Amino acid sequence: MKKVLYVALVAALGAATSAQAEVRFSGFGQFVVGQTNHEGERFAQVAADDNNYDHDLNVERDSLVAVQMDADLGERVSATAQVLASGRKDFHPELAWAYLNAKLGNGFSAKVGRQRIPFYRYSDYLDVGQAYPWVRPPVAMYNQPWSNADMVNLSHNAYLGKWYSQAQAFVGRFDGEIYGHDSGVDAKLQKVRGASWEMEYDEWLSLRAAYVVGNVTVTGTALDQVTTALNAYGQGARAERLDYSADKGSFKSLGFRIDRADWLVIGEYAEFGVDDSVLDGVDRHDWYATVGHRFGAVMPHVSYGRRDARIAGEALAGLPATSPLFGPVYASLANQQLDESFKSVGVRWDVTDKVALKADWTRYRSDIVGTADGDLLSAGVSFTF
Numbered sequence: 001m002k003k004v005l006y007v008a009l010v011a012a013l014g015a016a017t018s019a020q021a022e023v024r025f026s027g028f029g030q031f032v033v034g035q036t037n038h039e040g041e042r043f044a045q046v047a048a049d050d051n052n053y054d055h056d057l058n059v060e061r062d063s064l065v066a067v068q069m070d071a072d073l074g075e076r077v078s079a080t081a082q083v084l085a086s087g088r089k090d091f092h093p094e095l096a097w098a099y100l101n102a103k104l105g106n107g108f109s110a111k112v113g114r115q116r117i118p119f120y121r122y123s124d125y126l127d128v129g130q131a132y133p134w135v136r137p138p139v140a141m142y143n144q145p146w147s148n149a150d151m152v153n154l155s156h157n158a159y160l161g162k163w164y165s166q167a168q169a170f171v172g173r174f175d176g177e178i179y180g181h182d183s184g185v186d187a188k189l190q191k192v193r194g195a196s197w198e199m200e201y202d203e204w205l206s207l208r209a210a211y212v213v214g215n216v217t218v219t220g221t222a223l224d225q226v227t228t229a230l231n232a233y234g235q236g237a238r239a240e241r242l243d244y245s246a247d248k249g250s251f252k253s254l255g256f257r258i259d260r261a262d263w264l265v266i267g268e269y270a271e272f273g274v275d276d277s278v279l280d281g282v283d284r285h286d287w288y289a290t291v292g293h294r295f296g297a298v299m300p301h302v303s304y305g306r307r308d309a310r311i312a313g314e315a316l317a318g319l320p321a322t323s324p325l326f327g328p329v330y331a332s333l334a335n336q337q338l339d340e341s342f343k344s345v346g347v348r349w350d351v352t353d354k355v356a357l358k359a360d361w362t363r364y365r366s367d368i369v370g371t372a373d374g375d376l377l378s379a380g381v382s383f384t385f
Contacts, residue, residue: 029065030129034378041374060087129382135360138288140305145178185220206257218244249274264292281312339367
């Protein structure tokens with residue numbers, strides 16, 4: 001079904017071009033270099049991603065370029081397609097966005113197709129470095145391995161006095177590889193549904209909340225070996241307590257942004273988990289806060305963030321410590337434990353309204369035994385065209 005939609009969308013864009021309808025081309029990108037300070041350090045943005053930073057200079061992890069085409073198909077209907085090539089996926093071009101948008105009147109609109117799941121405040125601009133002050137969005141919060149889905153989205157925008165309200169509700173699904181091109185890790189998000197609501201006051205204060213649920217399936221990770229062993233030893237029920245097999249996941253977030261008198265303050269908080277899986281009961285919560293101040297075109301900023309999660313031992317109940325399965329099951333649960341902090345200092349210089357230079361130093365520390373700390377230095381240029 002989704003392939004049919006994408007073919008229809010591309011055909012519609014082509015027809016709009018042929019009919020000399022208003023078609024707009026735009027794009028954005030960034031080139032980022034980074035490395036850890038010392039040999040043996042590894043800075044994990046997403047735990048299972050093999051393309052994370054280490055002491056070797058990395059010019060691919062956060063570098064990308066994208067081209068977007070928007071076409072008006074009438075007074076109320078438009079089409080959008082975006083092709084993105086990311087270094088973390090070996091610059092393999094992919095159709096990141098492809099959707100039809102219809103204005104329904106009275107502030108309502110509907111989008112159908114591939115679009116961004118609104119987990120975070122900057123979800124719609126995750127890849128657009130010009131939209132935020134950092135080299136990359138804070139890793140303490142922005143660490144989900146998926147961001148897009150095939151969805152139907154109903155939104156409503158309206159002014160309420162000095163407040164501007166932007167609300168949306170959506171349903172959809174995702175089916176594809178995560179962690180990079182040819183990673184071998186496949187995921188499905190089925191029956192994705194949720195809502196987000198952002199309120200902006202007088203153009204300087206923004207408040208946001210989001211809630212997303214869906215059924216999660218993940219295959220191709222080291223966890224598969226553990227569940228295979230459990231099934232072989234007649235521990236199928238315990239395997240089901242660990243694996244991601246159409247298990248209900250939930251994500252809740254709150255955020256704010258203050259931009260006034262040259263001061264910028266941003267913060268977000270999130271909780272998430274997956275029932276009946278290795279993430280069941282871990283009490284995972286992430287947050288960060290950033291403070292920056294503009295001096296003309298230059299803005300230095302500081303950030304602090306945390307990721308915390310405990311070991312949930314329910315899957316070990318009834319399993320003797322002497323069992324050969326105890327160690328692998330315990331290790332799978334212990335791998336979900338987090339006690340991490342992120343401290344960073346950065347600067348952004350807006351060379352023009354379409355080009356910015358950025359630099360960032362982030363200190364990562366973990367209080368989990370066996371987890372290596374790391375300091376990451378990175379710099380880059382972001383641009384739009």
